[in-house]
Amino acid sequence: MPPRSMNRFPPLLLALLLAGAIPTAGAAQPEQASRFYEDAQGRFEKNDVAGAIIQLKNALQQDPKLLPAYVLLGKAHLRKGEPGPAEVALTQAVQLGVAPGVVLVPLAQSWLAQGKFRELLDKASADKALPAQRVELLLLRASAHAELGDAGAAAQTLEGARRLDPRSAPIAVAQSALALRAGNLQAAARSADEAVHLAPSDPQAWYARGAAAHVGGDSRAALEAYSKAIGLAADHLDARLARAGLLLDLRREAEAAQDLSALRKSHPLEPRSNYLNAVLAARQGNAAESRARLVETAKFIDPIPPEVLGRKPQLLLLGGLAHHGLKEPEKAKAQLDAYLKLNPRHAGARKLLASILLAEGDTAAVLTVLERAEKLAPNDPQILSLLASAYTARGNHHRATAYLERASQASGGSPALETSLGFSLMSAGRTDAALEQLERVYRKDPGQARAGYALAVLYMKQGQPAKAAQLAGQMAKREPKNPAVQNLLAVARAAAGDRKGARAAYEATLALDRDFLPARLNLGKLDLAEGRPQAAAERFQSILKERPKDTQAMFELAAIEQAGGAPLRAIDWLEKIHAIDRKDLRAGARLVELELRRGKTDRALALARELDGLMPDDLAALALLGRASLAAGQRKAALAAFDRMTVLAQYDAAAQTGIAELQMMAGNLQGAAYSLEKALSARAEFVPALALKAELELRKGETAKAGELARAIVARHPRDAVGHRLAGEAAMAKRAYTEAAASFRAALALQPDTRIAMRLFEASLAAGERAKAVGFMEGWARSHPRDPAALRALAEAYLRTGNAKAARATYEQALELGEDANLLNNLAYVMLRLEDPGATAIAERAYRLDPNDAGIGDTLGWALFRQGRAEDALKYLREARLRAPANPEIAYHLAAALERAGRRDEARREIEDALAGKPDFDELADARRLAQTLRREPLSGNLTPERSRYPGDLSTH
DSSP states (O other): OOOOOOOOOOOHHHHHHHHHHSOOOSSOOHHHHHHHHHHHHHHHHTTOHHHHHHHHHHHHHHOTTOHHHHHHHHHHHHHTTOHHHHHHHHHHHHHTTOOHHHHHHHHHHHHHHHTOHHHHHHHOOGGGSOGGGHHHHHHHHHHHHHHTTOHHHHHHHHHHHHHHOTTOHHHHHHHHHHHHHTTOHHHHHHHHHHHHHHOTTOHHHHHHHHHHHHHTTOHHHHHHHHHHHHHHOTTOHHHHHHHHHHHHHTTOHHHHHHHHHHHHHHOTTOHHHHHHHHHHHHHTTOHHHHHHHHHHHHHHOSSOOGGGOOOOHHHHHHHHHHHHHTTOHHHHHHHHHHHHHHOTTOHHHHHHHHHHHHHTTOHHHHHHHHHHHHHHOTTOHHHHHHHHHHHHHTTOHHHHHHHHHHHHHHTTSOHHHHHHHHHHHHHTTOHHHHHHHHHHHHHHOTTOHHHHHHHHHHHHHTTOHHHHHHHHHHHHHHOTTOHHHHHHHHHHHHHTTOHHHHHHHHHHHHHHOTTOHHHHHHHHHHHHHTTOHHHHHHHHHHHHHHOTTOHHHHHHHHHHHHHTTOHHHHHHHHHHHHHHOTTOHHHHHHHHHHHHHTTOHHHHHHHHHHHHHHSTTOHHHHHHHHHHHHHTTOHHHHHHHHHHHHHHHTTOHHHHHHHHHHHHHTTOHHHHHHHHHHHHHHOTTOHHHHHHHHHHHHHTTOHHHHHHHHHHHHHHOTTOHHHHHHHHHHHHHTTOHHHHHHHHHHHHHHSOOHHHHHHHHHHHHHTTOHHHHHHHHHHHHHHOTTOHHHHHHHHHHHHHTTOHHHHHHHHHHHHTTOOOHHHHHHHHHHHHHTTOTTHHHHHHHHHHHOTTOHHHHHHHHHHHHHTTOHHHHHHHHHHHHHHOTTOHHHHHHHHHHHHHTTOHHHHHHHHHHHHSSOOOOTTHHHHHHHHHHHHHSOTTOOOOOOGGGSTTOOOOO
């Protein structure tokens, strides 16, 4: 496949347990197995679930392939409240041949019970269900959407179910629960009443009515409805728990004790029941029993249901304070929560609970706790500062900034809060305002080190490293014994290109503190920048000898291995980091990227999902999930992830712009337009959003609009390269090549970038200035001799102008800087053009690095074909065709290999696909000749085609 141009801008344990319970017999005994199964079916119908499971395992011991036994075993585990083993059994049923639709509903139930909401939504679509089960499956999907916080999708799914069955009580129950979750008490009560009307003997309908009344504060109605549900189904767990909790709230302990006694018999391990028993025992003065029950509860449940929290006013507050001091946050949270139920107006308790939740990253809960605290004490700087921290953690920097401004004013201009305000402005993308704020703080009090650090970093980000170095130098004079300041000075000097001065500052840092890790790490990075990877690796390894779990050193070693063409060793390092810190997003992201490159899309997607599960509201984790889903062919899931990001980012201009770029990558131009609209409504002059909007207009074919946007950017920001570059792109789109070249030249003068240089080359070439274009690229590569992108661009320039030998030499020069799959692929392609049989070995190296790339697989397949190895080629060409079904050149290559292998009927189909529409690829003429030959040959012919039909055959005979 032709070389690619550079991008423009851009339940194992459960399975073992189950297997252990079902040992493979020496020979199947179907009659005995059938008898066990029939007995199990009878027991299941009589609700003897434990007995049914034993008999089903006996049946499978006799006949391990008894499909009905696996299905019933899954359902039995579900009824027993064991969703994990249920999933294992049902999955085994499908693997052995049960039609997936048969077990889709119980499988979905198992996923829902285990909290595998995304797996349910990804794998259990309504169109896969048997017709009679679609409503039930839609209800399960709605529950998954609701658990993930997507109330809109849940409501839409329930409406779809209602269209299939307008008189379904379970749908009304689900709609009531959804409305209750959203705080719409009237809608919840209305749907619950409808459910009772449709199915007056359904205990779940009565439970829904009780829940709506309970939340609405109508205790009498709630108790009546819960009692009705229990009367219809004495083992209705939720109704009995809710009634017991409500009775405790009403101080009717004797009646609550009756429910709790029943629960101990029916659900002895139910954590909510255990906790209620602890509350009851505490009220009865039985401290030992209460503690035992609390310990038992902790084994099974993390969050304590709000409606059943105990009430011990001052003791709870003191306990919360004590546990907070003892660093026992879970106990502190439970007690503070209980206290705040009794004393919701206690602002101090709210601040303490919020600080615990914030340390745990539970920003949604922080906001819930502080919402009332702000009303109680609107000018409390601590409350306002906590709110700002929560919004910062959620990526909503605009609201964070507003709260910090209020906190600073309320505190009388606290330097610490003033500095935090500068940080928030910086995070919100308001760089100029952040710079002004931090400079004001630093001038007012040069002892504000945080402000100084932030200013230096901001200067470096703005391309002013010399200014950063000057500031860091002043700080170093003020604090000569502070290693952190010396390290900052070194970083600034390195950014300014003063590597000698940077090394001296790093060494000065280590003279003050030889164990100062940032300086040791940065010295390693400096070694790398100076082209000494071995020295860098030795430095990082020495860190690991002293600190075996230092993930930063591991990450740098992974980067060295990756740059050296050893992706598997890089993955080993990243896996070690992941095992130590599963929330390390940087390592997780790099690991996902590498797994995608080597074709392990399932592993990559599992990692991305894990990170999202650990950090569900983290924009970076969601972006990673979306990209991994897209690579795995799950575009719908990717779009959903990007949509979640749009909601979470609110009106953060920088975040919304990044989301729009991801949406464009996924082909969701409408979603990208919406995200950009939100970005620009927050900051109308935000250049990155304006630039991406111009890119979007170009994608939509709206050249005039794109050009207008580009000119507006140039007019307002003439020293910013992006406007000039976009003007060049708009001119290219309308074939005004000379105009485009002028714009790209202006952009390049402001921002020396190989991608812009390549576009200038392309514009000059299109304008007919071939020699000038090639000369320019040669000069660019000479001035960037260690830039693989520059060498790749020059090689592409040679290739486009027909100089394949020079292209080959340039690709080989680029590969001396580090092995790269795309560079190897491009080299193999050029060698094919030069009819060099060594192309196959180069293509194989590229494929080993990235087997998931269709173009690389195509190049390897075509190289094998050109060597006369058509049968070997088919594996790679078929795979490439499946990965890139819209690529006509790959279709032609597959057709040619099929024809040579004597499979002419299939070859005809492939060549017709290759020539459908208006294809444009290098070997189009050869493809048309092959099509003519195949049309002349009889169907299913077995004559071996002549080798001379294919140009440049590399086979040797």
